[in-house]
């Protein structure tokens with residue numbers, strides 16, 4: 413059967429796009445599958461609940477899971493108010509002008525800087541200079557460093573989210589006699605929340621995946637962190653350090669599986685929450 | 695122009711967006727508990743004028759205002775005026791319905807809550823009363839917790855009116871409140887305006903000449919930022935004094 417040339421061209425393009433999409437998914441599935449297959453065997457109750465022994469080459473990763481959770485919470489606790497606050501200031505309280513342009517330029521510049529530079533800064537500033545306040549290598553130093561690192565993304569995402577809130581909502585609220593803050597707090601923020609949450613999730617992802625900057629600021633202690641002024645180790649760091657220091661690849665892959673599981677868990681819960689929120693706003 | 699009781703008076707009002715002058719020397723007296731319609735071609739400054747009356751234009755960047763706007767004989771642009779109280783008094787309904795993305799109840803309760811009413815029962819009463827006033831109660835009374843955005847356009851606009859009534863304003867500023875609505879919803883809103891006129895001073899911007907003729911007591915015709923003519927509605931539509939008014943209402947331009 414004859415096909416018209418145009419149809420053939422379109423078929424070709426469709427075929428190519430399909431193949432590209434298929435390949436992308438296939439690569440992803442392969443990598444995930446490979447790691448899970450290699451690491452799954454090592455993940456058992458003992459691995460999840462025991463302390464590590466012999467620099468992590470034996471025993472479990474319990475303190476590291478806890479350290480990761482502490483680290484992520486602490487980071488979000490400092491980064492979210494700062495980031496969302498900055499975005500609110502930029503988007504709601506200032507008119508486009510010199511100051512907003514400078515701040516925006518600054519955040520964009522920061523977003524392009526390699527994380528190890530933040531690590532270096534965090535080491536010099538939080539670990540060394542502010543040692544009396546942060547106790548050197550500690551969850552505080554690590555979280556503050558990670559905060560600097562993710563702040564630009566967070567500000568940007570929050571700003572985008574705020575921009576999607578129709579002006580008519582703000583006008584409606586102000587016309588009823590609400591003041592600016594009431595309008596932001598009761599109308600603008602709830603509508604922007606799904607977008608802001610997405611930004612926060614992306615940021616968490618970045619913080620969890622970080623290794624180099626954290627080696628310089630969080631330390632890498634294998635002990636259970638007793639307070640935010642103790643050092644700790646995240647799963648990503650553990651994976652790297654175990655692989656490099658002990659060469660025990662089984663533990664590294666096992667840690668990888670746990671890391672992936674945690675990231676997927678965060679993403680699915682967040683997506684669910686965001687969907688719920690969006691549905692509520694419709 | 696209208697009788698003794700003037701709610702809103704402007705004196706030599708000029709308004710500028712940057713260098714562009716959008717209102718030129720407006721002098722008007724708007725009667726209490728009357729319906730006053732603003733008509734005129736697109737871009738002539740009707741919305742701008744309406745928004746000077748509750749200081750919504752303050753929100754914009756480079757704007758400048760000259761002259762006086764007196765409401766109940768006091769200048770609302772004096773520096774010691776509380777904008778929140780002013781806006782509460784001057785309820786505004788916008789061209790396209792803009793309910794908040796929350797439940798019907800929360801939309802109506804929003805204003806009262808903002809102004810400090812916390813008691814659940816009081817709020818409930820206000821919501822019911824306002825929705826009844828806006829002729830929406832019967833349609834929504836069974837699902838007040840439904841999201842307001844799921845209502846039809848006409849219902850949304852009546853909800854917005856209820857939301858404004860809930861803060862007990864004295865004046866209703868309506869900027870083409872029916873322009874996004876079908877004829878039946880439009881009719882309902884017009885009936886509503888007739889009803890509300892007993893208690894409120896109403897200023898309505900409209901592109902629809904029949905609408906102005908049907909519902910208003912006074913009509914002001916605007917052109918290029920000037921108020922060309924202002925008179926009782928029947929005079930404007932039967933014996934306009936100005937040639938430009940006549941051209942406009944007979945559809946010869948605009």
Ligand SMILES: Nc1ncnc2c1ncn2[C@@H]1O[C@H](COP(=O)(O)OP(=O)(O)OP(=O)(O)O)[C@@H](O)[C@H]1O
Nearest residue numbers: 711714716734735736737738739740741742743754
């Ligand atoms: N925010 C703004 N910045 C600058 N110019 C504006 C702004 N808003 C309105 N204008 C201009 O002021 C003039 C009057 O606008 P306005 O919105 O008051 O007209 P209108 O009579 O309400 O028109 P329409 O019937 O189309 O709603 C127009 O020329 C418009 O371009």
Ligand SMILES: [Mg+2]
Nearest residue numbers: 740741742869
């Ligand atoms: Mg207008």
